[in-house]
Amino acid sequence: MANMKRIAELAGVSLGTVSHVLNGTARVREPLRERVLNAVHETGYQPSQLARGLRRDKTNILAMIVPDILNPFFPGVVRGAEDVAFANGFRLVLCNTDNDHKKELVHLNALQTYLPSGLIVIPSDFSDLTAQAESYRKSGAAVVCVDRLPRNWAGDSVTSDNAVGAFNATSYLIDLGHRRLAVITGPLHLTNSQDRLKGFKRAVRQAGLEIAPAYAQEATFDRAGGYAKTKILLRLLPRPTAILACNDMIALGALMAVREEKLNCPDDISIIGFDGLDVTETTTPQLSSVYQSSYQLGAEAVQLALDRFADTSSPVRHIVLKTELKIRESVAPPPKLESANGTGSAKRLRLAAVRA
Numbered sequence: 229m230a231n232m233k234r235i236a237e238l239a240g241v242s243l244g245t246v247s248h249v250l251n252g253t254a255r256v257r258e259p260l261r262e263r264v265l266n267a268v269h270e271t272g273y274q275p276s277q278l279a280r281g282l283r284r285d286k287t288n289i290l291a292m293i294v295p296d297i298l299n300p301f302f303p304g305v306v307r308g309a310e311d312v313a314f315a316n317g318f319r320l321v322l323c324n325t326d327n328d329h330k331k332e333l334v335h336l337n338a339l340q341t342y343l344p345s346g347l348i349v350i351p352s353d354f355s356d357l358t359a360q361a362e363s364y365r366k367s368g369a370a371v372v373c374v375d376r377l378p379r380n381w382a383g384d385s386v387t388s389d390n391a392v393g394a395f396n397a398t399s400y401l402i403d404l405g406h407r408r409l410a411v412i413t414g415p416l417h418l419t420n421s422q423d424r425l426k427g428f429k430r431a432v433r434q435a436g437l438e439i440a441p442a443y444a445q446e447a448t449f450d451r452a453g454g455y456a457k458t459k460i461l462l463r464l465l466p467r468p469t470a471i472l473a474c475n476d477m478i479a480l481g482a483l484m485a486v487r488e489e490k491l492n493c494p495d496d497i498s499i500i501g502f503d504g505l506d507v508t509e510t511t512t513p514q515l516s517s518v519y520q521s522s523y524q525l526g527a528e529a530v531q532l533a534l535d536r537f538a539d540t541s542s543p544v545r546h547i548v549l550k551t552e553l554k555i556r557e558s559v560a561p562p563p564k565l566e567s568a569n570g571t572g573s574a575k576r577l578r579l580a581a582v583r584a
């Protein structure tokens with residue numbers, strides 16, 4: 229308040245005029261407006277966002293909830309979100325749930341007291357967040373779900389085309405000649421895990437194959453999950469010749485298990501991950517993966533929230549981003565096909581397949 233008085237004195241205007249210029253509550257004619265802005269500059273005045281928020285019932289804060297900040301996929305989503313928030317004069321407040329729904333509820337309740345203009349949430353599980361979202365909306369905040377959806381979700385959302393991504397990867401393996409396929413899904417209470425499994429199954433069905441239940445393992449979306457479930461798959465008889473790992477962390481764990489069993493990827497077993505993390509280019513062999521843009525997921529989500537904040541009555545939007553299959557060194561035709569062909573080293577066959 230003392231600062232606003234000083235600005236008013238310096239600019240030679242009333243306190244009310246200063247307030248109108250700072251809060252945009254009324255048009256102030258030039259050159260009065262310019263005098264106020266010069267005085268603001270001279271005093272280095274920084275208005276309290278909280279105080280402004282209390283007056284307007286909204287701050288320039290966007291709240292964001294992510295499930296696992298240690299997974300290298302999610303910082304990409306946050307980066308995209310922050311870039312768009314920053315470009316529009318908003319600040320992002322970030323919370324991590326550790327995939328724990330109870331912690332998610334604590335964050336959801338607490339964040340609302342910051343009077344955010346929007347909430348971007350990557351749900352921790354398949355719980356129903358309808359009531360929480362409704363409460364945010366009633367307070368005038370926009371709500372957008374990203375990457376996976378809660379149960380009964382009827383609001384704005386941004387996801388990747390998970391089913392198509394998994395279908396394309398599985399079809400690629402089938403076209404290479406693989407018949408003994410396995411899949412390691414993420415937690416099946418997450419909609420993106422369900423969709424990836426659907427894509428896998430559709431490709432298998434379309435090729436007229438049957439996969440015994442033991443060849444579909446559910447894991448946590450991390451390296452430990454991928455490692456443990458690959459160990460189980462490698463003990464099955466007949467052993468699978470290819471694994472679709474439903475995220476890259478699972479695929480990294482699978483690679484570890486394969487190496488530990490003294491098997492070779494891809495000569496003995498092919499692996500395709502999902503996400504397309506940068507780290508997949510640094511492994512030996514380089515990991516093939518279904519790329520999805522974590523950055524774009526975050527960027528689109530914040531844009532959607534800002535659009536919704538500006539216009540609450542426009543129709544609900546579901547943005548679905550395309551995925552892209554990136555084939556690197558971790559896939560080859562199945563070993564059986566090589567010996568049947570009798571055409572020499574696995575490496576040569578692999579290169580031929582990748583070129584084709």
Ligand code: RIB
Binds near residue numbers: 301
């Ligand atoms: O790696 C994290 C996974 O969980 C990603 O595939 C992403 O889609 C998320 O839901």
